[in-house]
Amino acid sequence: MNGVLRVAAGQCGAVPGDVQANLESVGRLTSDAAEAGADLLVLPEMILTGYGIGAEAVSRLAEPLDGPMLTRVGEIARDHGVALCLGHPERDGQDVYNSASFFDEHGERLTGGRKMHMFGDVDVEQFTRGDAVPAAARWRGTTVATAICYDIEFPETARALASAGAQLLCVPTANMVGFDVVSRLLVPARAAENQVFVVYANHTGTDPVFEYNGLSVVVGPDGQPLGTAGRGAEMVLADVDVEAIGAARAENDYLADRRSDLFG
Amino acid sequence: MNGVLRVAAGQCGAVPGDVQANLESVGRLTSDAAEAGADLLVLPEMILTGYGIGAEAVSRLAEPLDGPMLTRVGEIARDHGVALCLGHPERDGQDVYNSASFFDEHGERLTGGRKMHMFGDVDVEQFTRGDAVPAAARWRGTTVATAICYDIEFPETARALASAGAQLLCVPTANMVGFDVVSRLLVPARAAENQVFVVYANHTGTDPVFEYNGLSVVVGPDGQPLGTAGRGAEMVLADVDVEAIGAARAENDYLADRRSDLFG
Numbered sequence: 001m002n003g004v005l006r007v008a009a010g011q012c013g014a015v016p017g018d019v020q021a022n023l024e025s026v027g028r029l030t031s032d033a034a035e036a037g038a039d040l041l042v043l044p045e046m047i048l049t050g051y052g053i054g055a056e057a058v059s060r061l062a063e064p065l066d067g068p069m070l071t072r073v074g075e076i077a078r079d080h081g082v083a084l085c086l087g088h089p090e091r092d093g094q095d096v097y098n099s100a101s102f103f104d105e106h107g108e109r110l111t112g113g114r115k116m117h118m119f120g121d122v123d124v125e126q127f128t129r130g131d132a133v134p135a136a137a138r139w140r141g142t143t144v145a146t147a148i149c150y151d152i153e154f155p156e157t158a159r160a161l162a163s164a165g166a167q168l169l170c171v172p173t174a175n176m177v178g179f180d181v182v183s184r185l186l187v188p189a190r191a192a193e194n195q196v197f198v199v200y201a202n203h204t205g206t207d208p209v210f211e212y213n214g215l216s217v218v219v220g221p222d223g224q225p226l227g228t229a230g231r232g233a234e235m236v237l238a239d240v241d242v243e244a245i246g247a248a249r250a251e252n253d254y255l256a257d258r259r260s261d262l263f264g
Numbered sequence: 265m266n267g268v269l270r271v272a273a274g275q276c277g278a279v280p281g282d283v284q285a286n287l288e289s290v291g292r293l294t295s296d297a298a299e300a301g302a303d304l305l306v307l308p309e310m311i312l313t314g315y316g317i318g319a320e321a322v323s324r325l326a327e328p329l330d331g332p333m334l335t336r337v338g339e340i341a342r343d344h345g346v347a348l349c350l351g352h353p354e355r356d357g358q359d360v361y362n363s364a365s366f367f368d369e370h371g372e373r374l375t376g377g378r379k380m381h382m383f384g385d386v387d388v389e390q391f392t393r394g395d396a397v398p399a400a401a402r403w404r405g406t407t408v409a410t411a412i413c414y415d416i417e418f419p420e421t422a423r424a425l426a427s428a429g430a431q432l433l434c435v436p437t438a439n440m441v442g443f444d445v446v447s448r449l450l451v452p453a454r455a456a457e458n459q460v461f462v463v464y465a466n467h468t469g470t471d472p473v474f475e476y477n478g479l480s481v482v483v484g485p486d487g488q489p490l491g492t493a494g495r496g497a498e499m500v501l502a503d504v505d506v507e508a509i510g511a512a513r514a515e516n517d518y519l520a521d522r523r524s525d526l527f528g
Contacts, residue, residue: 116526117522118521119516120516133526150516154457154518155420155457156527181486185453185487186456186457188449189452192450193418193419193453223450251442254417258420259418259420262397263418263420263528264528
């Protein structure tokens with residue numbers, strides 16, 4: 001399988017406010033992903049704490065990137081030899097961000113980023129919005145980058161990441177019942193219009209505020225889903241061959257043909 | 265039907281190089297649309313001449329916007345009391361553009377524009393590329409704008425038009441076999457991510473160079489198709505209620521929530 005990476009979207013729920021329980025769940029899912037031959041496991045937004053848990057709990061549980069919560073995530077990645085991308089609250093002084101981190105299979109945090117687009121009251125009340133486009137990073141012959149939930153619904157986000165060279169977008173999300181259009185339409189469109197891979201990993205079940213709609217999906221650079229989850233807990237596996245990006249761009253190349261002179 | 269407009273996407277073929285035959289076809293289709301109660305008929309890209317007809321023929325047949333070809337189109341719109349949007353070659357001095365024109369039901373050309381994104385050799389050989397975003401115009405309580413074929417595959421185009429106030433995007437196209445993803449995925453995504461209506465009207469059949477894939481579609485502001493054509497000649501009818509745009513934007517408003525400070 002030269003150059004082919006097996007990716008997993010781990011659709012699961014979080015125990016609201018219980019970091020220890022969620023870290024144990026991350027460990028079990030990473031073990032499952034390793035057994036399934038996965039090179040990378042993407043888990044949902046705010047999976048270490050739960051998403052709709054209120055501003056007080058988010059602020060109390062948020063840690064800097066070098067805090068014990070993410071240190072443990074790096075250890076899990078290293079122990080199982082699987083790269084891990086997931087969402088978590090990030091403290092930076094007085095600010096708390098809705099962040100994603102990408103750890104390689106040696107436990108090193110390669111890249112990540114802060115949610116830029118605030119979804120409704122829940123994001124505004126719980127988080128400071130991020131003001132930087134996440135950085136792309138090289139990982140095993142592929143260029144990866146993160147985006148978070150509502151960010152990927154805006155074509156500007158995926159365009160900026162793909163223009164920076166990203167070939168595999170890892171998207172932790174907490175998408176709710178009533179918004180199936182995101183998994184069915186917008187995420188596949190982001191893959192197709194940039195001719196990249198997208199891994200979109202969602203919550204299932206409920207938390208104190210929301211009911212989540214599942215439908216995690218891995219999409220190829222032609223916009224075709226390589227695997228889609230249902231509504232419940234499930235791990236979606238897909239093989240990602242970055243050579244397919246060149247094939248998709250051979251007939252028409254959106255990044256080359258776009259009018260950056262007109263649209264920036 | 266207060267405030268509701270009936271729109272038609274007229275999926276049809278062109279007779280390559282025969283403007284007179286194509287104008288007669290436009291007349292018949294406009295008559296059919298009027299009988300079906302349509303307020304607006306959108307027809308394909310370059311429908312007055314055919315699309316894959318070669319640079320010599322395109323240059324020979326191209327006329328300025330006030331030439332006899334488009335004058336006749338305005339008369340057809342007026343005679344049937346139906347607004348008409350279609351594609352045609354446009355001469356401007358030495359340059360020939362791949363253009364669209366929108367005529368109201370009185371035969372007045374309200375707006376239009378030139379194709380900005382060149383698709384492969386066919387566009388590069390036949391046309392000068394347009395360097396301006398098409399202007400939006402008010403028509404019967406709705407703000408309309410045009411885009412052409414490959415233009416709509418770029419999210420930047422629809423974003424710019426919707427940001428300028430457009431609620432109904434009229435898209436003449438000449439999309440080929442092998443590119444079903446445009447009708448199935450990218451056009452619905454443009455509607456959903458901007459919460460606007462899109463009318464995408466394609467060719468059917470063949471010309472000297474290409475085979476077209478049909479699948480003309482009218483999409484609502486929630487990304488759901490209101491009507492989709494098959495592969496052959498067909499008129500897709502749909503009722504467009506601009507009130508639905510407000511409903512779609514009530515829960516989350518992409519144009520309001522986007523980060524123009526980060527992405528322009």
